[in-house]
Amino acid sequence: MDSREGIARADTARLVSRTVRLPDASLTGVLRTLGRPNAVWTAPDEPGVVGYGAAAQVTADGAERFGAVRERADDVLASPDRPADAPAVARPRFLGGFAFHDGHAGTGPWDGFPTAAFVLPHVQVVTGAGETWLTVNAHGENASESAVERTLRDVTERFAPDERAAASPPGVVATERTTSRAEWREQVRAATGRIRSGELEKVVLAQALDVTLAGAFSLPDAMARLGDTYPSCFRFALRPTNGAAFFGASPERLVTRDGDALRTGALAATVGRGGTPDEDQQLAADLRSSSKYRHEHEVVAERIRDQLADVATAVETGERRVRKLETVQHLFTPITASSDAHVLTLVEALHPTPAVGGLPPDAALRVIRETETFDRGWYAAPVGWFDRSGDGTFAVALRSALADETRVRPFAGAGIVADSDPDTEWDEVQLKYRPILDVFEDDGDDGTDARSGGGDA
Numbered sequence: 399m400d401s402r403e404g405i406a407r408a409d410t411a412r413l414v415s416r417t418v419r420l421p422d423a424s425l426t427g428v429l430r431t432l433g434r435p436n437a438v439w440t441a442p443d444e445p446g447v448v449g450y451g452a453a454a455q456v457t458a459d460g461a462e463r464f465g466a467v468r469e470r471a472d473d474v475l476a477s478p479d480r481p482a483d484a485p486a487v488a489r490p491r492f493l494g495g496f497a498f499h500d501g502h503a504g505t506g507p508w509d510g511f512p513t514a515a516f517v518l519p520h521v522q523v524v525t526g527a528g529e530t531w532l533t534v535n536a537h538g539e540n541a542s543e544s545a546v547e548r549t550l551r552d553v554t555e556r557f558a559p560d561e562r563a564a565a566s567p568p569g570v571v572a573t574e575r576t577t578s579r580a581e582w583r584e585q586v587r588a589a590t591g592r593i594r595s596g597e598l599e600k601v602v603l604a605q606a607l608d609v610t611l612a613g614a615f616s617l618p619d620a621m622a623r624l625g626d627t628y629p630s631c632f633r634f635a636l637r638p639t640n641g642a643a644f645f646g647a648s649p650e651r652l653v654t655r656d657g658d659a660l661r662t663g664a665l666a667a668t669v670g671r672g673g674t675p676d677e678d679q680q681l682a683a684d685l686r687s688s689s690k691y692r693h694e695h696e697v698v699a700e701r702i703r704d705q706l707a708d709v710a711t712a713v714e715t716g717e718r719r720v721r722k723l724e725t726v727q728h729l730f731t732p733i734t735a736s737s738d739a740h741v742l743t744l745v746e747a748l749h750p751t752p753a754v755g756g757l758p759p760d761a762a763l764r765v766i767r768e769t770e771t772f773d774r775g776w777y778a779a780p781v782g783w784f785d786r787s788g789d790g791t792f793a794v795a796l797r798s799a800l801a802d803e804t805r806v807r808p809f810a811g812a813g814i815v816a817d818s819d820p821d822t823e824w825d826e827v828q829l830k831y832r833p834i835l836d837v838f839e840d841d842g843d844d845g846t847d848a849r850s851g852g853g854d855a
C-alpha cells in the first residue's frame with residue numbers, strides 16, 4: 399500500500415463531505431445493516447462512529463509516525479467542502495491506530511497492520527443520544543459533489559436497522575499459549591532480577607493466546623457483547639486493509655482533547671473480583687492499602703504528569719479510586735489539564751505510559767523486546783480518532799485481540815515491579831483475557847484455565 403496515495407496531490411485534491419440524518423439505530427444495528435466496516439469506535443461519553451471504505455488513508459512508519467500522520471491528515475482535512483449547517487457530531491474524522499513499537503514489522507499475524515494507519519471513511523455513520531447521522535466523504539482531484547450525493551442516497555435507501563440481539567457465542571475448540579507458565583515464571587524472575595539490580599523500576603510483560611473458534615468470527619456480535627458487558631470501556635475495531643480485525647474493550651483512556659480541555663489518567667495495579675460482596679470489598683481494600691500496588695500505580699501517575707509537562711498546562715490530579723470491571727479491579731487516578739496541542743501531539747508525548755511500557759521507558763522497552771516471544775503489534779498502543787481541529791480521543795488498546803475468520807489472538811499483560819510474584823502475575827493476565835474470551839466461549843466449560851488461572855499450557 400502506498401501511504402501517500404491520494405495525498406501527494408494535496409494541492410489540487412479537495413475534500414467533499416455531505417451529511418443526512420438516518421433513522422435512529424444502535425451501533426450494532428448499524429453494523430448489521432451496512433456490513434463489515436473498516437473502523438468502529440465508541441466510548442462511554444462519546445457517540446459511536448462506524449466507517450466504511452476510505453476517502454483517504456494515511457499510513458506512516460517509525461518513531462516519527464505520530465507527526466507524519468498528522469501532517470498527511472491535515473492536508474486532507476485542510477479545506478473541506480462541507481455545508482456550514484452540518485451537525486458537528488457528523489464531521490469528518492480520521493479513525494485508526496499505531497503499533498506499540500517504533501520498529502513494527504507488520505508481518506505474521508499483523509500482516510495488513512502498518513506502524514500507523516488511519517482512515518477517513520468514505521461512508522461514516524455516527525450514532526448516539528438518539529440521533530444517527532450519515533456522512534459521505536470523498537477526497538481527490540476528482541471528488542465530486544454529485545457522486546457524494548448519490549452515495550448518500552444509496553446508503554439511506556438500504557438503511558433498515560437490524561436490531562436483533564447477538565447470536566449465541568460460537569464456542570472455542572482450541573487454545574494455545576505463546577508463553578507457557580514455566581517460561582512466564584522465568585521471564586518474570588529475570589525481570590524482577592533486573593529491577594532489583596537497578597537497571598529499571600517497572601516493566602509490563604505480556605502474552606498472547608491462539609484461539610480457534612468453532613464458528614466464524616462476527617464483528618457485530620463481538621461489539622454487541624462487549625457493549626453489554628463493558629459499557630464504561632472504549633470499544634473499537636479496526637481493519638486497515640480489509641483483512642483481520644483488531645478489536646477490544648479497553649478501560650484505559652490514553653487522552654482526550656476537546657477544545658483546550660485535556661483528559662487522561664493513570665490506570666495501573668490490578669486485583670480480581672471477589673465471589674461475594676465482602677470478598678470483593680476486601681480485594682479492593684487490599685488494592686488501596688498495599689504498598690506494592692500503590693507504588694506500581696504512583697510511578698504511572700507521576701510519569702504521566704511529567705510526560706504532559708511540555709504539551710499542557712494546569713495539570714491537575716484527581717482522587718485515586720478503585721475502578722471495578724467485570725473480572726478485575728484497578729487503581730485509577732484521573733488527570734486533567736489544558737492544552738491547545740493536536741491530540742496526536744499528546745498521543746506522542748504519552749505513548750507508552752508506564753502502565754503498558756515501564757520505567758525508565760527506554761530500559762523497559764529494551765526488556766520487553768528482549769523478553770517477549772510474540773509480536774505486540776498494535777496491542778497496548780494508541781487507537782482512536784481525531785478531527786480537523788485536532789480534537790480527538792485515544793484509548794490504550796488493551797483487552798484486545800486480532801480476529802480473522804475462525805482464529806482469534808487475544809493479548810494481555812501485567813506490570814512487574816521488584817516484588818512481583820510470577821504466579822500472581824500469571825493469574826492477573828488470565829483475568830485480563832476474559833473480556834475477549836467471554837465474547838466467544840459457550841457458557842459451559844471450554845477446557846482452558848483462563849478464568850481460574852490454574853494449570854499449565
Ligand SMILES: C=C(O[C@@H]1C=C(C(=O)O)C=C[C@H]1O)C(=O)O
Pocket residue numbers: 602604650665666667668728753754778796797809810811812813814830
Ligand atoms: C497490560 C494490561 O493492563 C495494564 C496493566 C495493569 C497492571 O499492571 O495492573 C492495569 C491496567 C492496564 O494499565 C492489559 O490489560 O493487558
